[in-house]
Amino acid sequence: MLRTLLTALTLFALWLLMSGIYSPLIIGLGIASSIIAVITMRRMDNAADAQRMQIYLKPIATIRYWAWLMIEIAKSNWMVTKIILSPNMQMNRHLFKVPYTQKTDLGQAVFANSITLTPGTISVEVEDGTFWVHAVSYASDTKDALAEMDAEVSAIESVVA
């Protein structure tokens, strides 16, 4: 019940932020659509294959991870920019395996998306326990850098009971 109420309130707050027009009609429509959305969501919870989204992430550690990720993004952006603007475009493309240690689906998604978000590396395929990663300038320290990112992502996961 609390979850339903909180979802409705969050949706309504989002409506208020996105609309910016505070006439009774628009606010009424916002309340109505929040309620309809929550009723639909409740009905979908009863479906046979319903899965609840669980977020096993430590909030403060996650914010710290974002800050760390921003620095990584800046560094690798600079690296790829240099390749693009250099006359001969010195590349060393390679497809290789990177093991992941995250236990939850969300943790794995965060790791895979972080790999893709930093320019120069893209997660291509998921296998049991490993990602296939494509890099545009593969070096001997590329795997170490990704292992470090893997450890950082695993650190923000709260342990699953």
Added chain:
Amino acid sequence: MGWALVIEILSWLFILSGSAFTLIGAIGTLRFPNFWSRLHAASISESAGMILLISGMCLQGGISLLTVKLLIIGTFIFITGPTSTHAVANAAHTSGARPDSDEDARKKQKGTS
């Protein structure tokens, strides 16, 4: 010389550098030789270009509803951008496209010579 001017200069610095990175991403997409390396060039506009442009526009907006909307847009692109890049790469991989590996080619050359 007040805070307003400092924020104005800072925001234009962000917007101009963001535009530059978006342009560099576009140039890279054209210059790089094949599909797999082009994906990497495109992710420059998507990460650095997007983050810098949104930050610059947030500074222009000040503390207002506009900034909140920009931050929400930024968060969405932050999550959907890499997801769509992965989807494209994964679709290529699934349909049998394999990237040519410079690293393997180099190793082979070293082995024979």
